[in-house]
Amino acid sequence: MNSLHLSGTSPVHRLSPEAKVVAVLLFTVVVVLTPREEFAAFAGYAVLLAVVAAVARVPAGWLLKRTTIELPFVLLAVLLPFFGHGARVDWLGLSLSVEGLYGAWNIFAKGTLGVLASLLLAATTTARDLIHGLDRLRCPTVITQIMTFMLRYVDVLIDDARRMRIARLSRGYDPRFLWQVKAFAVGVGALFLRSYERGERVYLAMLSRGYAGRLPSPAAGPAAAREWAFSSALPVAAAGIAVAAAVLA
Template identity: 40%
Template structure:
């Protein structure tokens, strides 16, 4: 386990996207992704255009490619699935170069790749321009139930702590000559995972104690409410609006 993923997603900057209030971005992102998903799978050109829009949004963050590319890797499993799809799907077939593939599988695979990539690039654009703290505030502002906001907030806060603990346990095991080479190592790894789980649980209890000691009664205080101008809302929702128009347009034309 290297450095904890997620903890360093945000990259400082001063672009339109960086300046937009987090809750407008979050709503814009959700609406955009839902609209893109609603575009019929056969409309590859329209989906390609929306992907281009997503990429443009990502590029507008002016975050260096070396930061962006590793974060885009999250799509890999979906891409692999999309590549396999034409070969395993059933129905009418078509020739693709030297091989014969399923027609519906191919259409679905291209649509999956286009929609998936669009979702990932816009989500990364959101992640690199939004501080974890602002994400939590945005969720709170959007009236997401407190327990969910708390879980998200604790995850942001404690991912590093738990990853660190895991790293220390690994070093401690290795220092006593342990190496996970065969199935016989599994009980040791399982015991380690169990120990980590219990430690995290105990930490949870201590954190709760610290919260109660500072007057927590079950509701998170909303300390710094977010606000947004109509202009900011318009900017944040613009890509979603385009996607909705495209989606409706394709359906009307089809």
């Protein structure tokens, strides 16, 4: 299950997941550390992501459609110029806070770049490969194990919830108001208990088959040096843009 993944054979798709995770993380760090006044630097970061999207053959429309996940933060950013303090400027009859405008730009620019980088990572890497990549990066085992089980059983839980909803509807109960949600609350509790019991049974079955706290790892080895070099192009280029913008400022 990975609705964000786009199957492909591009050079970005073929990179080892741990190399892509580190590249995106370092790129995001550079973006976050960039002063909000460096408008040219943010434009350069956007160009870098556009190049990665082109190499990975990820359609621009696909990316733009999924950036709507940041809409709540964009709405917050839109309010900042109106309620900010300090010096103000007039624009189209509106009195806007200069500090608020900078704050809104900071949220929008860095948030959008971070979302786009994450979407490119998800589009070129399956959820299972991401977990294996985190495991190779020495992410705590308990976290990767929980993520693995979540990935494996989330479809089962969704199917259980769907069947329980159908059962409620078949009995004529279709709550539409707050005071009618008793059946829904009872269903959530039953789903939790059923999931807990299933987890216990699965765990006991795994112990009987020799589980010792770690699932088998895939046969593929860690990322090669050339993969690290290729993936480092994004954060290194971003760092170069940041340094150039700081020098020319």
